[in-house]
Structure formats: structure tokens, C-alpha cells
Amino acid sequence: MMIPLKVEKRLAPSRTAGFLVPFISLLLALVFGGVILLVAGANPLTTYKAMFLGAFGSKYSLSETMVKAIPLMLCGLGVSIAFRMLFWNIGAEGQLAVGGIAAAGVALFWADGLPEALLLPTMFVASFVAGALWGLVPALLKAFIRVNEIITTLMMNYIAILWVEYLFYGPWKDPAGYGFPGTAQFPEAAWLPRLPGTRVHLGLTFGIVAAVFIWLVMGRTKWGYEIRVIGENPRAASYAGISLMRNIILVMILSGGLAGLAGMAEVSGISHRLQKGLTVGYGYTAIIVAWLGKLNPWGVLLVAILLAGLLVGGDQIQITMQLPAAVALILQGAILFFMLGGELFTRYRLRLEWMPAEQALSPPPIGGRGSEP
Amino acid sequence: MSLITSVLSLLFTPTTLAVTIRGGTSLLYATLGEIFTERSGILNLGVEGMMIMGAVTGFAAAFRTGDVWAGVITGTVVGGLLALIHAFLTITLRADQTVSGLALTLFGSGLASFLGQRLGPGGTPLVGQIGPKFEKLPIPGLSAIPFFGQALFQQDVLVYAIYLLVPLAWYFLYKTRPGLHLRAVGENPQTADAMGVNVAGIRYLYTIVGGMLVGLGGAHLSLAYTPGWTEGMTAGRGWIAIALVIFATWDPVRAVVGAVLFGAINAVQLRLQAQGTTIPAAFLNMMPYVFTILVLVVITWWEAFSRRVGAPAALGLPYVREEKG
Numbered sequence: 001m002m003i004p005l006k007v008e009k010r011l012a013p014s015r016t017a018g019f020l021v022p023f024i025s026l027l028l029a030l031v032f033g034g035v036i037l038l039v040a041g042a043n044p045l046t047t048y049k050a051m052f053l054g055a056f057g058s059k060y061s062l063s064e065t066m067v068k069a070i071p072l073m074l075c076g077l078g079v080s081i082a083f084r085m086l087f088w089n090i091g092a093e094g095q096l097a098v099g100g101i102a103a104a105g106v107a108l109f110w111a112d113g114l115p116e117a118l119l120l121p122t123m124f125v126a127s128f129v130a131g132a133l134w135g136l137v138p139a140l141l142k143a144f145i146r147v148n149e150i151i152t153t154l155m156m157n158y159i160a161i162l163w164v165e166y167l168f169y170g171p172w173k174d175p176a177g178y179g180f181p182g183t184a185q186f187p188e189a190a191w192l193p194r195l196p197g198t199r200v201h202l203g204l205t206f207g208i209v210a211a212v213f214i215w216l217v218m219g220r221t222k223w224g225y226e227i228r229v230i231g232e233n234p235r236a237a238s239y240a241g242i243s244l245m246r247n248i249i250l251v252m253i254l255s256g257g258l259a260g261l262a263g264m265a266e267v268s269g270i271s272h273r274l275q276k277g278l279t280v281g282y283g284y285t286a287i288i289v290a291w292l293g294k295l296n297p298w299g300v301l302l303v304a305i306l307l308a309g310l311l312v313g314g315d316q317i318q319i320t321m322q323l324p325a326a327v328a329l330i331l332q333g334a335i336l337f338f339m340l341g342g343e344l345f346t347r348y349r350l351r352l353e354w355m356p357a358e359q360a361l362s363p364p365p366i367g368g369r370g371s372e373p
Numbered sequence: 374m375s376l377i378t379s380v381l382s383l384l385f386t387p388t389t390l391a392v393t394i395r396g397g398t399s400l401l402y403a404t405l406g407e408i409f410t411e412r413s414g415i416l417n418l419g420v421e422g423m424m425i426m427g428a429v430t431g432f433a434a435a436f437r438t439g440d441v442w443a444g445v446i447t448g449t450v451v452g453g454l455l456a457l458i459h460a461f462l463t464i465t466l467r468a469d470q471t472v473s474g475l476a477l478t479l480f481g482s483g484l485a486s487f488l489g490q491r492l493g494p495g496g497t498p499l500v501g502q503i504g505p506k507f508e509k510l511p512i513p514g515l516s517a518i519p520f521f522g523q524a525l526f527q528q529d530v531l532v533y534a535i536y537l538l539v540p541l542a543w544y545f546l547y548k549t550r551p552g553l554h555l556r557a558v559g560e561n562p563q564t565a566d567a568m569g570v571n572v573a574g575i576r577y578l579y580t581i582v583g584g585m586l587v588g589l590g591g592a593h594l595s596l597a598y599t600p601g602w603t604e605g606m607t608a609g610r611g612w613i614a615i616a617l618v619i620f621a622t623w624d625p626v627r628a629v630v631g632a633v634l635f636g637a638i639n640a641v642q643l644r645l646q647a648q649g650t651t652i653p654a655a656f657l658n659m660m661p662y663v664f665t666i667l668v669l670v671v672i673t674w675w676e677a678f679s680r681r682v683g684a685p686a687a688l689g690l691p692y693v694r695e696e697k698g
Contacts, residue, residue, distance in 0.1 A: 036484075036487070040487075040491050040496075041496065088471055090475065141666075141670060145670065145673050145674050145677060146673060146677065147666075147669050147670050147673045148616075148619060148669060148673070150418065150471070150615075151612060151615060151616045151619075151665065151666075151669060152666050152669065154609070154612050155609070155612065155616075155662040155663075155665045155666050156662075156666075158608075158609050158659070158662040159659050159662050159663060162655040162656075162658050162659045162662075163655070163659075165655050166653055166655035166656065169655070170653055170655075284479055285479075287475055287479070288476075288479065291472055324486065324487045324490040324491065326483050326484070326486035326487040326490065327487060328483075329479065329480075329482065329483025329484075329486065329487075330480065330483040330484050330487055332479070332483070333476055333477075333479045333480025333481075333483050333484075334480060336472070336476040336479070336480075337458065337462065337473075337476050337477075337480065340462055340466070340468040340469065340472060340473055340476060341461075341462055341466045341468060343468065344466045344467060344468070348467075
């Protein structure tokens with residue numbers, strides 16, 4: 001050990017630590033980010049204040065935070081259910097992208113053939129299916145030939161993003177768009193309804209319903225039980241006759257499908273067309289959302305709103321203080337680092353190695369000093 | 374058929390081959406770095422983040438000092454420092470290696486983007502700035518060899534360095550005592566520990582050394598392959614490097630084959646785009662990623678078929694010394 005720390009396993013995870021660690025992590029990440037801001041010549045306190053007000057300070061900023069929380073919720077939930085069984089789906093970004101493509105395809109080319117009332121439901125199904133299929137490729141490769149899913153899901157992101165670019169620069173480009181890279185605007189029947197006066201749209205309910213669904217599945221069904229067993233002890237799962245293959249495939253259909261819905265939410269709720277800016281990293285932030293939310297659906301919803309606030313705050317300081325919005329990305333990475341490090345305190349007890357650990361650890365020898373007061 | 378022959382004829386020109394080697398070099402530094410790290414039993418998925426940080430800090434340092442070597446040293450050190458975070462989290466604090474590595478990539482990408490927007494003259498963006506770069510340094514005599522001379526021996530110094538580094542890495546890993554210790558720690562930390570090898574120390578060391586090589590690969594990108602800084606310029610090369618480690622079955626010499634293969638895909642793709650082709654650019658840009666998946670599928674299938682697993686047995690597993698009693 002490079003650092004003289006003595007680590008002892010706790011018998012049960014500490015509840016106090018489990019509760020405190022996320023808050024302390026957030027605090028430490030802010031301090032750490034503050035140092036970077038100081039070095040960059042910005043005042044950390046004014047920057048953080050501007051970020052906070054930019055994200056939660058007014059009705060408008062709050063609604064913008066909710067707008068960004070929607071894709072984070074959907075992708076975060078999708079990613080978290082895959083992580084639950086230790087399938088590392090890093091591909092939410094790509095699954096979101098193809099979901100957006102599918103929704104846009106329906107809105108652009110089927111709008112005339114479908115009754116107006118069926119347009120949104122068709123887009124919903126199409127984006128779920130597209131995301132699920134995109135997630136299914138790495139799932140099948142993992143299930144049948146055990147190909148490393150971290151790399152395949154990630155490579156599929158790059159491929160999906162290039163597909164989106166190909167479409168809106170190429171065959172789907174708006175002919176009346178003055179060379180603007182993007183498709184034509186969708187007909188209004190293909191827009192997700194919004195809360196009046198804001199950009200918050202129906203996609204928010206997708207997120208909440210999805211959370212309820214996952215909570216029910218994980219807690220109340222045999223399938224959820226299987227997923228948990230695989231995640232906690234894959235060997236025990238195989239002894240118990242739980243099919244790893246079947247679960248990888250099913251979980252990735254749900255996981256990819258949810259991220260696909262996030263793509264629909266973005267194009268149908270916000271941009272009303274397929275254009276640059278569909279893939280801005282929600283799929284990657286979702287990994288942090290899932291982990292900080294402890295892979296729990298309610299935790300994911302909450303953290304999605306907080307991290308959305310961080311992103312909106314980052315955009316704000318870019319506009320008002322000419323500071324890069326990437327400050328938000330640095331902070332979210334740092335929070336995850338501190339969380340990861342902090343988890344140790346929930347599972348282990350720490351002490352410095354030069355302390356007399358002997359007395360605490362080993363039982364007193366029979367008839368020895370231990371019997372004396 | 375005509376596509377294949379035209380691709381082949383493109384590939385076998387001295388210029389394309391030279392570009393292949395130059396592009397493969399950045400990738401090979403990163404791959405060698407990750408091989409060392411994984412050989413010690415630590416999986417570091419932060420390659421993409423360390424590489425892009427190496428690229429941005431390397432270019433910034435060279436730009437500000439006017440000296441490419443300052444850039445190389447900075448990129449290398451920054452890569453090592455980032456790897457130190459991963460080492461501390463996973464070795465000392467026993468955090469999950471997968472998540473810690475992902476965090477490192479996300480953190481590094483964010484920080485690189487931030488720095489790229491601030492490190493230019495007077496706090497302006499670095500994008501579009503022209504800085505010093507590695508010039509080609511033809512080796513007298515060798516560079517005059519027809520065809521291969523131009524491809525192999527009219528390169529920058531960092532390319533020549535890797536010609537030496539690969540055999541050295543191989544020799545170190547398989548023929549020296551420290552190399553044996555490194556492999557032992559990755560294969561069977563319990564036994565290594567019992568033999569008196571400092572498992573945690575070795576894991577720290579090679580995680581940092583690995584990060585330094587990855588950072589150097591990033592610096593090669595921004596100082597030699599495509600001089601200058603552009604946002605997201607690593608474009609997944611860090612992840613491709615991780616795939617190449619698997620492809621190379623954790624062997625430095627086989628890593629060369631993978632790096633050349635991917636360097637060639639990139640070179641052909643660039644060449645086709647420059648020539649003007651009917652294939653849309655997006656599809657050409659997809660080639661490296663599609664190939665990564667294909668290569669991974671083939672190698673995984675082949676390994677299962679031949680029942681040979683190249684991964685260090687203790688890869689990704691934390692080592693905890695058994696307590697008495």
C-alpha cells in the first residue's frame with residue numbers, strides 16, 4: 001500500500017456514510033472545480049452563484065433545467081438497468097441518436113399516410129424499437145460470443161452519430177433550408193405537447209412512467225429478481241438456472257429502447273426537426289446519472305434534474321461570463337470521482353496503518369491479557 | 374472487386390503507407406500504455422480522456438514555449454497524473470475499475486474542452502492556432518530505399534522512437550525480472566505477494582507508466598499527425614486502443630499489427646476523401662468504428678474457438694491481502 005491506510009470491511013454498509021457521502025462528494029467536487037476556475041482566472045464563488053441561479057433561479061431557468069432533465073432521465077434509467085446486471089451499456093448516446101432518426105423518419109415521411117392522432121404514438125414506438133435494435137447488436141454479440149460490450153456499445157455511438165450527420169447533411173436535408181444542416185420542420189401533429197409558456201414537454205411523463213415501470217419490475221417481478229441476482233453474483237445466477245443470454249437481450253431491449261425514447265423526446269419535443277445538436281453528450285452524462293443515483297429509479301430521476309441543472313448552469317456562464325460550458329462536464333466528472341472514492345467509507349472502515357490495529361482486530365488470546373481489565 | 378483493387382492501389386503508395394504509420398503511431402503509444410497497465414491487473418478505461426488531455430496540454434505547452442519537446446513532456450506527464458487518480462481510486466480506495474475509468478474519460482474530455490477554450494493567447498481558444506510541430510527527419514541512407522524508405526524512414530522522431538520502444542517493451546515484459554513481476558501481479562497477485570513482490574506498488578507504477586504513454590500518444594496527435602488542436606480530436610482513438618489491446622492479446626509486438634491495420638484504414642479513408650469519391654464522407658468516417666467491432670468479434674470468436682485467453686487472469690479484480698484469522 002502506497003499510503004499507510006488500513007482498510008477493514010464493515011459487516012453491513014454504513015447508513016450514515018451512505019447518506020453523507022453524496023453530499024460530501026458534491027462539496028469536494030465544487031472545491032476541486034473551484035481550484036480549476038481560480039487557475040483559469042475566474043472567481044469560483046461568483047461562477048457557482050451564476051450557475052446555480054442560471055439553473056434554478058427563475059421559472060424560466062427551472063423549466064430549462066427540466067427540459068435537459070428529460071433525456072437524462074430516460075437515458076439514465078436505461079443505462080442503470082443494464083448496469084444493474086453489470087452489462088456496461090456505454091451506448092446510450094448512439095441509442096438516443098437512432099431513436100431520434102426513427103422519430104424524424106416517421107414524422108417526415110409517414111405524416112401524410114397516418115391519421116394525426118396516430119402520428120405521435122407511431123413515432124414513440126419507432127424510436128423505442130430503433131434504440132432497442134441499436135442496443136441489441138452489442139447485446140447479441142455479448143450473449144453469444146462474449147464480445148466486450150463496453151467497446152461495441154461505444155463504437156456504435158460514433159456510427160449512430162455519423163448516420164445522423166449523413167441524413168441531415170444528405171438525403172434528408174431540408175431543400176428549402178438555405179443549406180442549413182437539418183431536415184425540414186415536422187408537421188405540428190408530430191410535436192410533443194408542451195407545458196404552456198415553457199419548453200417542458202410530454203417527454204417528462206415518459207421519464208416518470210419509465211421510473212415507475214423499472215421500480216415495479218425490479219422490486220416486484222421474477223425478471224427483476226433475476227437481474228439483481230446476475231448483478232450481485234453471476235455464478236450463483238447460473239447455478240440457479242437463470243439464463244444470462246436471455247436477460248442480456250431483454251435488458252438491452254429495454255435499456256436501448258428507453259434511450260431511443262430520449263431521442264424522440266429531443267426531436268419531437270424540442271427541435272421539431274433532426275439537426276446538429278441532437279447528440280450533445282446526454283448518453284454519457286447518463287452514466288454519471290445512473291451511478292450517482294445508485295442505479296435506483298427514484299435516485300436516477302433526482303440526479304437527472306440536478307445534473308441537468310449543472311448543464312444549464314454551464315450554458316449560462318458561457319453566455320454571461322464567457323466561461324466555457326465545459327465547466328459543467330469537469331464538475332460532473334469530479335463528482336463521480338469523489339463519489340467513487342467515498343463509497344469506500346460506506347463499505348469499509350479506515351484507519352492509518354501505524355495505529356495499533358492488533359487489539360481491535362484479533363480476539364484476545366484465551367487466558368491471556370484479554371481476561372484482565 | 375473494383376473497390377477492393379482501388380483501395381489496394383491506394384494503400385500501396387509510399388505516401389499512404391507513410392500516413393498509415395504516422396497515424397498508427399499515436400494509436401500504438403496508447404495501446405502499449407494500456408497493455409502495461411492491464412498487464413498489472415488494472416483495467417483503465419480512461420484512455421480516451423488521458424489521450425485527449427495529452428493532445429490539448431501537449432499542444433498548448435508547445436504553443437506557449439515554442440518548443441515541441443516541452444509539449445511532449447507536458448502531454449506525457451499529464452497522462453501520468455490522470456492515471457494516478459485512477460490508481461488511487463482503484464488500488465488504494467478499491468473503487469470499481471470500470472466506473473473509475475469511465476469517470477476518467479468523461480472528466481478528461483470535459484477538462485480538455487475547457488482548456489482548449491482557455492489556453493490560447495490571452496485566454497482565447499486554442500482552436501485554429503498554429504504552433505510548433507514535429508518536422509519529418511529523413512534518416513540518411515535508409516530513407517533512400519525505394520518505396521519503403523519514404524514510408525518508414527521519412528518520419529518524425531516520435532515514430533522512430535516507437536520503432537525502438539516496441540522491441541524494448543517486448544524484451545522488458547518477457548525477458549527481464551521486473552517484467553516477470555509485472556506479469557505475475559496481473560496473473561496471480563496472491564502468489565506474487567507471497568513471493569515478496571509489492572503488488573500495490575507495481576500496480577501504481579504501471580498504471581502511471583501506461584497513462585504517460587497514452588498521454589504521449591495524444592501529444593503525437595496534436596504535434597505531429599494532425600498538428601494543432603481541434604475539439605474532440607482523438608475521435609474515439611482511446612477506445613480503439615483498448616480494443617487493440619484485446620486484439621493484440623496483451624502483446625506489444627502484436628499491437629503493431631493492429632495499429633498498422635487501423636492506421637491504414639484511416640489513411641485509405643482520408644485518401645478517398647481527398648480524391649473525391651461518391652461514397653459520402655460520413656460512411657468513410659464510420660470505417661474505423663465498424664472495423665473495430667468486426668475485429669473484436671473475430672478475435673473474440675477465435676479465442677473462444679482456440680480456447681486461448683490472453684487476458685491477465687486478475688484483470689479488473691482488486692487485490693486484497695487475506696487477513697489472518
